[in-house]
Amino acid sequence: MICVSIARTRHKMILAEHQALAQRGAKLVELRVDWIARAPDIPRLLKDRPTPVIVTCRKREDGGKWTGTEDERRMVLRTAIISGADYVDLEDTIARSIPRYGKTKRIISHHDFESTPEDLDSLWIEMADMQPDIIKLVTMATSPSDCVRMMKLVADAKIPTVGFCMGEFGTASRVLCGKYGSPFTYAAFSAEREVAPGMLTFQEMRDLYRFDELNRDTQVFGVLGDPIGHSLSPLLHNTAMKQIGFNGVYLPLRVTPDQFSSTLDAFSWLNVRGYSVTIPHKEAALAKANRCEEIVRQIGAANTLSLDENGQWEAGNTDFQAALDSLELALQPGESLEGKRILMLGAGGVARAIGLGVTRRGAVLVIASRTTDRAKALAESLGCRHLTWENRGSEYADILINCTPIGMHPNVNESPFQENWLRDEMIVFDTIYNPENTLLLKEARARQCRTVSGIEMFVRQAAAQFQRFTGQAAPLETLKESLRQGISAAKG
Numbered sequence: 001m002i003c004v005s006i007a008r009t010r011h012k013m014i015l016a017e018h019q020a021l022a023q024r025g026a027k028l029v030e031l032r033v034d035w036i037a038r039a040p041d042i043p044r045l046l047k048d049r050p051t052p053v054i055v056t057c058r059k060r061e062d063g064g065k066w067t068g069t070e071d072e073r074r075m076v077l078r079t080a081i082i083s084g085a086d087y088v089d090l091e092d093t094i095a096r097s098i099p100r101y102g103k104t105k106r107i108i109s110h111h112d113f114e115s116t117p118e119d120l121d122s123l124w125i126e127m128a129d130m131q132p133d134i135i136k137l138v139t140m141a142t143s144p145s146d147c148v149r150m151m152k153l154v155a156d157a158k159i160p161t162v163g164f165c166m167g168e169f170g171t172a173s174r175v176l177c178g179k180y181g182s183p184f185t186y187a188a189f190s191a192e193r194e195v196a197p198g199m200l201t202f203q204e205m206r207d208l209y210r211f212d213e214l215n216r217d218t219q220v221f222g223v224l225g226d227p228i229g230h231s232l233s234p235l236l237h238n239t240a241m242k243q244i245g246f247n248g249v250y251l252p253l254r255v256t257p258d259q260f261s262s263t264l265d266a267f268s269w270l271n272v273r274g275y276s277v278t279i280p281h282k283e284a285a286l287a288k289a290n291r292c293e294e295i296v297r298q299i300g301a302a303n304t305l306s307l308d309e310n311g312q313w314e315a316g317n318t319d320f321q322a323a324l325d326s327l328e329l330a331l332q333p334g335e336s337l338e339g340k341r342i343l344m345l346g347a348g349g350v351a352r353a354i355g356l357g358v359t360r361r362g363a364v365l366v367i368a369s370r371t372t373d374r375a376k377a378l379a380e381s382l383g384c385r386h387l388t389w390e391n392r393g394s395e396y397a398d399i400l401i402n403c404t405p406i407g408m409h410p411n412v413n414e415s416p417f418q419e420n421w422l423r424d425e426m427i428v429f430d431t432i433y434n435p436e437n438t439l440l441l442k443e444a445r446a447r448q449c450r451t452v453s454g455i456e457m458f459v460r461q462a463a464a465q466f467q468r469f470t471g472q473a474a475p476l477e478t479l480k481e482s483l484r485q486g487i488s489a490a491k492g
Contacts, residue, residue: 022050055080109136116146141170225278289315322460338362346403347374
């Protein structure tokens with residue numbers, strides 16, 4: 001079950017949001033009465049309530065906004081109990097002073113906004129002695145491995161326990177706690193109404209991560225990166241899993257470079273079945289793998305880790321084939337890349353994969369990068385030419401491929417290639433997918449060029465990963481539509 005937190009300054013706002021949430025299908029709501037600007041009118045909030053409620057009145061030291069005295073706060077909580085609230089949230093510091101009464105269930109809670117203590121088990125044992133119906137233990141994750149310790153606690157708990165970690169490192173635990181037996185998790189009314197670090201929205205929890213469908217058999221996947229908050233991969237993979245009826249969940253996992261190896265070791269307890277890998281971990285992923293395809297070794301980077309039948313990590317690079325398949329969309333029937341003169345802008349990981357692919361197909365490749373040394377090194381490894389960034393417009397090419405971030409949102413008025421350098425009928429492939437129609441592609445179409453957007457490559461590499469993870473084909477058109485909707489939603 002998903003508990004949606006309502007934190008507003010006026011009673012009528014709380015009542016209105018409660019009604020709206022009930023209409024949207026919410027089954028449990030937390031009333032954060034400490035946010036109310038004047039004395040909370042508990043009977044008013046509970047009268048004719050459309051869903052069960054948790055009444056919470058948190059002081060500032062515990063992450064709340066209560067400005068009254070401690071005696072007044074405790075009176076509010078006692079009033080909630082006497083008024084028949086379904087649940088009341090009592091911090092472990094005051095739980096012993098507020099006795100059980102009536103049918104109101106007691107949530108004994110502990111919050112740590114600084115870290116995840118080493119003595120989680122000791123904290124839980126103390127709280128278990130305070131007559132809880134539910135124990136709630138919420139801490140700040142300072143590393144991904146904190147989530148694993150919290151999930152172990154939830155899984156082993158003899159009393160129903162809501163346990164997860166806050167912050168970007170802890171986001172996944174807000175979802176995974178449902179797999180390990182947490183009676184509910186917490187979500188925000190909307191993205192603008194986050195009341196704790198890393199909180200997801202009700203819609204994300206319900207529709208994207210399908211929290212209410214998670215169980216012990218749910219298979220776990222994720223995307224590793226730093227940063228990771230912008231990633232649209234969870235949208236694509238979770239949407240595809242939902243469409244085909246696959247019991248899995250795909251999560252954003254922020255991991256810093258120094259945490260990469262230890263995090264994968266710690267996450268083995270979660271039995272993660274596969275990872276998408278993004279910046280800056282693609283080389284580290286290759287080093288972590290037990291085996292890999294020869295093409296991945298030649299590229300020198302992996303964007304996929306999947307468990308084989310022996311429980312060994314296999315590294316893959318789906319960028320390679322996805323880029324070739326996307327580029328070939330612009331070719332005429334019977335036309336091939338052999339002999340085509342290709343100018344590639346950029347010399348990063350994606351450029352390496354694409355460069356290897358097109359040279360294998362017999363294309364004549366030239367590389368230009370804003371960092372000349374990188375262009376030179378990549379050209380030497382691929383056995384092709386490079387030229388300076390300043391001279392990129394002088395190169396005659398049949399195909400232009402942009403592997404730089406120039407033109408990516410929010411810098412949508414930039415292009416890595418001047419319009420007057422474009423030739424009629426040349427093929428222009430921009431690997432940027434946000435926006436779908438970059439300035440480069442707009443100007444290329446104005447010059448009658450054949451164009452390919454980054455969406456084609458992004459969904460194809462995701463589809464190939466999905467096939468590895470689930471053993472089933474991904475619905476390609478669904479992925480495209482989901483990606484477009486995700487890009488649109490991100491822009492607001």
